[in-house]
Amino acid sequence: MKPEETSPRTKKYVRAVGPRLRVLLFSVFVLFALLGANSAYLSSITFLEWFKGETYQNYFYQFMFLGHLVLGLLIFLPVIFFGIFHIKNAWNRPNKRAASVGYGLFAISLVLLFSGLALMRVEGFEIKNPELRAVMYWAHVITPFLAVWLYILHRLAGPKIKWKAGVSWAAAVGVVVVGMVALHTQDPRKWNVVGPKEGVKYFEPSLARTASGKFIPADTLMMDKYCQECHPDVYEGWFHSVHHFSSFNNEPYFFSISETRKKMLERDGNVKASRWCAGCHDPVPFFSGAFDDPDFDIRKHPTAHAGITCTVCHAITHVNSTKGNADYTIEE
Template sequence: MAKVGSVSTPAPVVTPRLRKLLYLVLALVALLFANAAYLGAVTFLEWWTGHSHQNYFYQYMFLGHLALGLLLILPYLVFGLLHMRAARHRRKRRAVRIGYLLFGAGVGTLLTGLLLTRMGGFDLRHPVARQSIYWAHIALPLAAAYLYWLHRLAGTKIKWKIGVAYGATLAVALLAMVWMHLEDPRAWFAKRPDSPDYFQPSLASTESGDFIPGHKLMNDAYCKKCHADVHAAWSDSVHHFSSFNNPAYLASIVETREKAMERTGSVQASRWCAGCHDPVPFFSGEFSDPDYDLVNHPTASAGITCTVCHAISHVNSVRGNADYKIQEPLHYPFAFSKNPFLSALSDQLIKANPTFHKQTFLKPFHKTEEFCSVCHKVHLPREVTDYRDFLRGQNHYDAYLTSGVSGHGSRSFYYPPQAKTNCNQCHMPF
């Protein structure tokens, strides 16, 4: 107790030094609330529309959420414990009791957040447990905000001007986040083909009409870190050796490009092949260079990479000839970093928010036979033959449909006990 004259006054429960810590806690909480409001709004929008609205900026905000939460742990615990020790004997017992509940709600928020990040050796995967902790992580900070209001009502007088400024800061931060959410960094430095007909006579095209940098489609080592078994199967597959790393195809494409140059002065006719066989140099723009090195260029041996198939965003039809659209995939921050710490941080984001990864790289049509039809059914157009508008090439898609294996072929002599609903069940069972 401190004495002023003959009157005893209680020592302040928030000393000047502790007040600085309080301001730090409140600042971090303000940023977290603005950040959480943005993340929650995107999540609600996804639930409402049934479509993914997570983007590159969202991942940085998610990373910021994790960072702010981790930064908050120590100052929150220190302030809370010191504040409770100083206030435990105060006469305003209601304020003290609510303060205990408030501290507990804050600790619960931090603890559930740590559990959801799947950090260290604790990897929470059980769907029911994870969902329960997720909703607790949402409910606890809302309860904490309400308890803080009650705590202040029961304690010292609320300084409403500070509260209004606090709310205004949150609103400005939210508006800034909305503006950044509308930006797409993939478009900032994108290069566009000189002609809108660049991709023809292949039916493939990019969603934006821009080129896709080759390295964005070749990061197979990134996939290998978590999908080593699938990567091993792909490494020896015909998909991997679909391009100029296949001697038979190399000889064919060399002749095609030579004949096209003789006939039209351009290698454009060979793009018909590239939509399926050489997607990396095709979509990055190198393929159309007459001097493109078919053997030594970094993209020449890429083949059909993991990312190429999983970055396809739409199957336009089942007529084949690469009739699909592809888009540059969105990755987690630091996915391509060579720095071990940043690379590990990117991996941690996948664990903490795997939904974004799944929505980006595994779409419903990937499990259908129509997806395979885009390249396993072809016809030669006039741009290639120079005399006929249509010549049928290989057609595995229709052969599958008319077979007994698919369950659709009335003329088939063979029917398995159970039909195969897509090509992958036999050809890519892993």
């Protein structure tokens, strides 16, 4: 009796991207799309700073940078797990070209992920060597372009690419990034700023001046409490210093300038000559525009007791000369 002929078992077909893996792939696509938009914005600001030689980073930029770190950490494991399981399902497929490109794509993705991780500054884990950081930085900059190129090659050897969705996303991101960069080039401090009618001559006979030739809001120059939050010891030293008591909160100075302003008002009909003292002693009322008012209450006005504040010293951008009284430039 002949033994029954048995047919060899056919291996169960496993899709390269099954239903569960498709969910993981979708999450990778979403995170990569968000990271792409975020990276386009960050790199545009970096390029703008390099091109213009100015700083354009602000609070929004810092939040976007934080978002870049968060999105990078969120996409880390999904990319690795998807790559491992996708290779496991498709390594023995007959389409060797797609498989080879897929291996390269996964390798580049790992370089992208780990270079980003290496650039993070975490206490206890930080690459400080500038040459090594430069290598990691450029690897992190270049690999996204390589990843996109390899992904296109990978998909060209497989299912049809949905170009319309990708182009629409790129166009939308481009419009938003261009708009954000345009906003970054604007300086709100220069919008609707009231300037002295006399222009630069407003500051004479003091040689001090603002960078724009316009007034600086008093609140901007009186931020000592804000500085105190991080530097309480420095604030305490300043509070009891002659800098703090340089203005009308100093009785000898109060007596001297009140008499000067009184005599100048009688002689000239204005108090402009007292600007000579204000450039050093009264920068807050002087640069905010209150000082020239003959009715300026040098006893009770809030700016009269500000003295030389933290902001005043730290906002000086240039010492023009040593030839005269307060020959410096201050910027908001």
